[in-house]
Amino acid sequence: xxxxxxxxxxxxxxxxxxxxxxxxxxxxxxxxxxxxxxxxxxxxxxxxxxxxxxxxxxxxxxxxxxxxxxxxxxxxxxxxxxxxxxxxxxxxxxxxxxxxxxxxxxxxxxxxxxxxxxxxxxxxxxxxxxxxxxxxxxxxxxxxxxxxxxxxxxxxxxxxxxxxxxxxxxxxxxxxxxxxxxxxxxxxxxxxxxxxxxxxxxxxxxxxxxxxxxxxxxxxxxxxxxxxxxxxxxxxxxxxxxxxxxxxxxxxxxxxxxxxxxxxxxxxxxxxxxxxxxxxxxxxxxxxxxxxxxxxxxxxxxxxxxxxxxxxxxxxxxxxxxxxxxxxxxxxxxxxxxxxxxxxxxxxxxxxxxxxxxxxxxxxxxxxxxxxxxxxxxxxxxxxxxxxxxxxxxxxxxxxxxxxxxxxxxxxxxxxxxxxxxxxxxxxxxxxxxxxxxxxxxxxxxxxxxxxxxxxxxxxxxxxxxxxxxxxxxxxxxxxxxxxxxxxxxxxxxxxxxxxxxxxxxxxxxxxxxxxxxxxxxxxxxxxxxxxxxxxxxxxxxxxxxxxxxxxxxxxxxxxxxxxxxxxxxxxxxxxxxxxxxxxxxxxxxxxxxxxxxxxxxxxxxxxxxxxxxxxxxxxxxxxxxxxxxxxxxxxxxxxxxxxxxxxxxxxxxxxxxxxxxxxxxxxxxxxxxxxxx
Ligand SMILES: Nc1ncnc2c1ncn2[C@@H]1O[C@H](COP(=O)(O)OP(=O)(O)OP(=O)(O)O)[C@@H](O)[C@H]1O
Numbered sequence: 001x002x003x004x005x006x007x008x009x010x011x012x013x014x015x016x017x018x019x020x021x022x023x024x025x026x027x028x029x030x031x032x033x034x035x036x037x038x039x040x041x042x043x044x045x046x047x048x049x050x051x052x053x054x055x056x057x058x059x060x061x062x063x064x065x066x067x068x069x070x071x072x073x074x075x076x077x078x079x080x081x082x083x084x085x086x087x088x089x090x091x092x093x094x095x096x097x098x099x100x101x102x103x104x105x106x107x108x109x110x111x112x113x114x115x116x117x118x119x120x121x122x123x124x125x126x127x128x129x130x131x132x133x134x135x136x137x138x139x140x141x142x143x144x145x146x147x148x149x150x151x152x153x154x155x156x157x158x159x160x161x162x163x164x165x166x167x168x169x170x171x172x173x174x175x176x177x178x179x180x181x182x183x184x185x186x187x188x189x190x191x192x193x194x195x196x197x198x199x200x201x202x203x204x205x206x207x208x209x210x211x212x213x214x215x216x217x218x219x220x221x222x223x224x225x226x227x228x229x230x231x232x233x234x235x236x237x238x239x240x241x242x243x244x245x246x247x248x249x250x251x252x253x254x255x256x257x258x259x260x261x262x263x264x265x266x267x268x269x270x271x272x273x274x275x276x277x278x279x280x281x282x283x284x285x286x287x288x289x290x291x292x293x294x295x296x297x298x299x300x301x302x303x304x305x306x307x308x309x310x311x312x313x314x315x316x317x318x319x320x321x322x323x324x325x326x327x328x329x330x331x332x333x334x335x336x337x338x339x340x341x342x343x344x345x346x347x348x349x350x351x352x353x354x355x356x357x358x359x360x361x362x363x364x365x366x367x368x369x370x371x372x373x374x375x376x377x378x379x380x381x382x383x384x385x386x387x388x389x390x391x392x393x394x395x396x397x398x399x400x401x402x403x404x405x406x407x408x409x410x411x412x413x414x415x416x417x418x419x420x421x422x423x424x425x426x427x428x429x430x431x432x433x434x435x436x437x438x439x440x441x442x443x444x445x446x447x448x449x450x451x452x453x454x455x456x457x458x459x460x461x462x463x464x465x466x467x468x469x470x471x472x473x474x475x476x477x478x479x480x481x482x483x484x485x486x487x488x489x490x491x492x493x494x495x496x497x498x499x500x501x502x503x504x505x506x507x508x509x510x511x512x513x514x515x516x517x518x519x520x521x522x523x524x525x526x527x528x529x530x531x532x533x534x535x536x537x538x539x540x541x542x543x544x545x546x547x548x549x550x551x552x553x554x555x556x557x558x559x560x561x562x563x564x565x566x567x568x569x570x571x572x573x574x575x576x577x578x579x580x581x582x583x584x585x586x587x588x589x590x591x592x593x594x595x596x597x598x599x600x601x602x603x604x605x606x607x608x609x610x611x612x613x614x615x616x617x618x619x620x621x622x623x624x625x626x627x628x629x630x631x632x633x634x635x636x637x638x639x640x641x642x643x644x645x646x647x648x649x650x651x652x653x654x655x656x657x658x659x660x661x662x663x664x665x666x667x668x669x670x671x672x673x674x675x676x677x678x
Contacts, residue, residue: 028307098234127217145252442481507527567587
């Protein structure tokens with residue numbers, strides 16, 4: 001029962017009732033019916049409650065496959081994930097994830113035990129068997145906890161960032177990767193990594209995961225990426241909805257909720273025939289998976305449930321989450337929108353249609369209608385299957401050769417030239433957007449680095465530290481890249497300006513040549529089309545930069561949370577001198593991290609300069625909004641940022657700093673001063 005052909009498969013695994021559940025007198029309420037269906041029975045059915053007797057107590061769910069208590073790891077692998085390997089070997093990306101509440105068996109399925117290795121090992125093993133030695137396989141193992149990415153193979157690596165290159169590939173700079181020649185080594189890597197995962201003992205499970213764990217398998221051929229496979233053990237889904245959560249648990253719950261919701265939304269919109277917009281931006285998880293979910297990438301969701309009556313609510317929620325994706329996959333249409341530009345593609349289609357009908361009525365204009373429809377068809381056929389914003393934008397509109405033979409009137413020739421020019425302008429704008437985005441993120445990172453280096457040097461005149469030297473080196477590389485980007489930007493902007501001049505020249509020549517209403521209408525529509533294309537890129541660029549700001553905000557918030565936690569401990573904890581010293585040190589480090597991470601946000605107008613004016617204004621209900629204005633209004637302008645000095649191992653803030661308005665900034669001696677209780 002292999003499910004090779006489907007892009008998205010949804011299966012359910014029901015684990016055996018365990019001894020704890022039996023001893024608590026819980027009974028089975030989930031029953032696998034056959035190879036695809038499970039029956040869920042509301043435990044209330046067995047209660048003698050007259051008021052509720054008319055309620056519907058049973059519900060059947062159907063998935064691509066269902067696995068009961070007697071299924072073993074190999075069964076699950078052969079049916080669900082085995083076929084995915086073939087597509088990874090062919091060069092497509094794939095994602096397999098385990099979804100479910102705490103204690104439902106996600107880690108068992110994905111990692112397993114020494115004797116019963118899970119899918120992460122079985123899939124990697126099958127992959128090795130199918131690849132010859134021209135391929136190289138690299139494993140990385142990371143976790144996402146409270147929207148922060150950490151390397152599980154290199155715990156001292158700190159918090160990692162996420163970048164999207166201009167081809168739409170997602171990268172996590174600094175993430176380590178290892179070769180794992182055999183099963184024993186893979187299992188060892190997973191188990192070591194798992195020990196570093198953020199976990200907690202709960203009633204439901206001794207080692208309950210509060211983070212998403214992601215095994216990334218990169219297949220490299222001739223030193224370039226051939227394909228990428230993600231295997232993910234998600235955090236327990238009930239954590240998202242537990243209303244008893246307080247403090248740190250509340251924050252965790254919110255982060256888990258956000259990412260699981262975002263994942264569900266992405267899967268639903270990828271599979272949906274009607275939804276046009278796939279929003280990857282809402283969580284780190286979905287952003288990381290952007291090039292491995294949807295398009296030609298295969299996706300497999302393994303929903304996990306316990307059969308126990310005591311977990312009825314969670315089981316119901318899990319089955320509903322999974323069946324929402326399942327209902328959609330049952331619809332015949334499987335080609336899904338490939339990227340966020342779908343909304344705009346719609347608008348373009350409408351205009352193209354309009355142009356088409358104008359042309360049908362016009363005898364003097366040839367070629368455009370035919371070209372429009374050919375382009376339409378070829379663009380939907382050639383739409384790149386991987387979810388790559390830039391490539392889908394570029395490839396959809398390759399210029400066609402100009403037909404000067406039949407009907408080659410001057411008007412037609414000008415019109416063809418205008419279309420070709422519009423395509424070229426579009427590609428230039430995309431390039432500008434990618435350049436700006438990369439530069440923007442580099443600048444943010446440089447601001448933090450410089451501030452740290454300055455603060456260090458001010459206080460430690462001639463001392464060196466390995467970490468500071470490393471920062472300097474990284475900063476140098478970033479500066480070199482920034483210069484390259486700046487040159488690139490100048491060139492692209494020059495070409496864009498020239499293109500704009502040519503376009504307006506062509507436009508006025510066409511206007512003066514247009515002798516019929518239809519011809520005048522066609523000119524108007526073509527200009528409109530070019531405008532919409534430009535606005536689309538502008539909106540995408542705006543979104544991308546907002547995304548970068550959001551990411552940094554998220555990371556800053558997470559750092560603030562850590563900082564609060566340590567502060568709380570310092571204030572309330574009954575600590576001996578040794579512990580207090582250690583905690584004070586930790587407090588200082590975290591506070592610094594928070595402060596320096598926040599700096600680029602405080603100083604946003606410097607970096608915003610990268611958002612080019614050449615990406616046009618977006619017109620909204622006759623209100624013209626300039627991107628720069630919108631971004632800047634989000635942050636208060638500050639003439640200068642106040643840097644903390646590190647003195648005697650502590651930060652000192654300039655006393656005259658009227659700029660520092662937050663409570664946080666006013667704390668001169670954070671370690672000894674008592675913080676206000678929140
Ligand atoms: N199919 C199965 N067969 C036998 N035992 C299982 C099965 N699935 C899970 N278990 C056992 O149930 C317990 C809980 O499973 P597991 O740790 O995989 O849950 P989880 O969903 O990953 O939980 P969490 O979200 O808290 O990490 C473990 O002791 C595991 O060995």
